[in-house]
Amino acid sequence: MSASALPSSGPAAQGVDAAGVHAFLDALEAAPEIEPHSLMIMRHGHLVASGWWAPYTAGRTQLLYSLSKSFTGTAAALAEAEGLLDFDAPVISYFPEFEADITDPRSRAMRVRHVASMSSGHERETVEEAFGRDPGEPVRGFLLLPPDRDPGTVFAYNQPTTYTLGAIVQRVTGQSLSAYLRPRLLDPLGIGEVYWRRDRTGREIGFSGLHATTDAVARLGQLYLNDGLWEGERLLPEGWAARTARPRVPTAGAMGDADRQDWDRGYGYQFWTSRHGYRGDGAYGQFCLVLPEHDAVIATTAATERMQDLLNLVWEHLLPAFGPEPLPGREAADTSLRERTGRLALPPAPGAPTPPDRAGDWAAARFTASGDGPVRAAGLARDADGWTLTLSEDGDPDGEHLRLRVGAAGWTVAEEPLPTAVSGGWTGPGTFAVDVVFLETPHRLALTCSLAEGTVIARWRTQPLERGRLTSRRAPRGSV
Template sequence: MTLTSLLPELAAHETGSCLVTRGQTALLTYYREEHMADSLAKINSCTKSILSALICIAIDREILPHWDTPISTFFPALLQSSDKRKREITIAHLLTMSAGFRWNEFGGLNSFPVMTKQPDWVSHVLELPMADSPGTVMVYNSGCSQLLSAILRQASGLSTAEFAERYLFGPLGIQNYSWETDPGGNHTGGFGLKLTPPDMLKFGQLFLAQGIWEGQELLSREIVQQALKPALTATAPVQAEYGWHWWISEITGETAAGAAVSLPYFYALGFGGQYIAVVPGLEVTAVVTFDKIKRRSQQVHIFRTLIAPLLLRTL
């Protein structure tokens, strides 16, 4: 059975696009409407994984210091905080969502919607009370991503989008994109980026190739491996391990011969079922986008429940 057998189901779920490749060879190319191949898709929190790559590039190029550097280097006001734990927060803690801020991404007093209503998003996050010691608990937090975007801008002297154009989008041939900013001019670190599905696929293929694109090293193999190393276990918004703004899990199923199999994979996940998934053991990269989110409970699982089982049967 080939992946093209999924076309009726993808259409039934009102999938916007679904692209699957093995290496550079297309296994499935689906667009609900032909123009979607060239149209910008709202990738939501997949933005976080793009930002992570930019932070990796900045560390590789020594534009940013080592990931264990305290963020008070960039936000010295934290040194005056009455809570000493804020002085311990590092770049890595932001990347692994373990900074320790009291935060509820999906509601409550310290939530993502509250941040987006502030005149200064960065100060708002930095001034939040602490709930945990840095590095101990993963709490999904788009505020951490916003701090990373601000740090990258401060360290490089470029906006996050300009940095991306120079070191990531340019080499990948990504020209068509849109990226929101906060009131302070920082590009949104946790959401707000729009890319075409083929360009999302390029990004996943870059990480499948351990940072190499058309013979050029955009990210070092060492930092790619660090970014994809499970750091902490998360329970929300999904149950999985979490690395540097990447989700890390396993796909399980049966081979064509009926043998049980489990393969590790990593993925970027955006609200409403946006996916960039990479299965190194199969050399597979997959992209799923949706522009209709009324049935998101089904959309979020398109890769794991529909695509992954068929991929495993190719073994």
């Protein structure tokens, strides 16, 4: 089997009931607050079901948000195996230039294992404080924040812990995280190149910012399910998967939401313990679910603030579909599922491709922002090929603009100036409304232009967590 293709099988041959997968898809698509983007299901080492909701596609990299952390933790495991990193060493020992500045005894007592397990002793998220304290060196900014309690005694979901772990890996290896992982993990797994956002120090940020395909997520999950073995080759230290999945400190109530059962089961080394198995996860539904009890891996990307609801649907519908034995005579059901996953699509926004009247008034219309939003001005222009929507984030007519083609029907996909898909059109005599999907992220921007008011309203369906202009909503290829 080529490294570029996962072994595949019909679901029934691996004991997976296609009816359960159908039920999951039905429930997912019926959930009004969940927008699914991709799904891959591995069972007994075989890909048994996969699909992408158009305009998302299989080969497209995706911003994984905090699922990036699981890749950072994997890099730390490899560095430890090579004798470059010690999980029991003080964090400050890797940054001797800060010795004179870091005087708090709890900060000085913080070990690598504490930042790897988000048990630094802080009781809160400190990302704004750490980056604000020292924007040029966030590790120093973090270490200057005295922990509230002794390291190892309390959990807080805290981005600078993972940032510091990633910074240690990059310091001891002399490489970026992605460069270090490429020959040791990414290439052997058949993932190849990934893209990771950097900060002003030049570091890949570790806690977020990784862009990779859903296939990459599934391969990482399968590697962990196999205790670090891939096609007979050991890529991760024996026993690391169990070590990273073992909860280090209690997390119950730490996320501040009583209805987050899968966040109350403990945190290991950059992986969460779940009600079933363990997982890496990222904001808005980017999941790598490792299910040893079912010999299964589930990888998803999505756009939802209801992440617990998405997991609940997995536990309710997919887990019962995993049976102990092959299911004979299910070829028709398997074929039906394969056909369905091959035609998954997000419904385009409604709208007519041309104005119902007063087309001349729309042909060079300009709009200014109404209310808050990422777009401060917009314009429409018509040419022989159709319509172009121009968006400005600062309202400056001579400033940077994002120009998008508006197609006749369905989703209009463009790769430049960045990967987007646009749908919508005229929803009434004086209203133009479109959705813009930034295809290398989970995010969709909804825009409504009023001809009578001369206004544009823009709002995110899910708010991007990383700062940047509209044109930055893409994989950071070639960034430094």
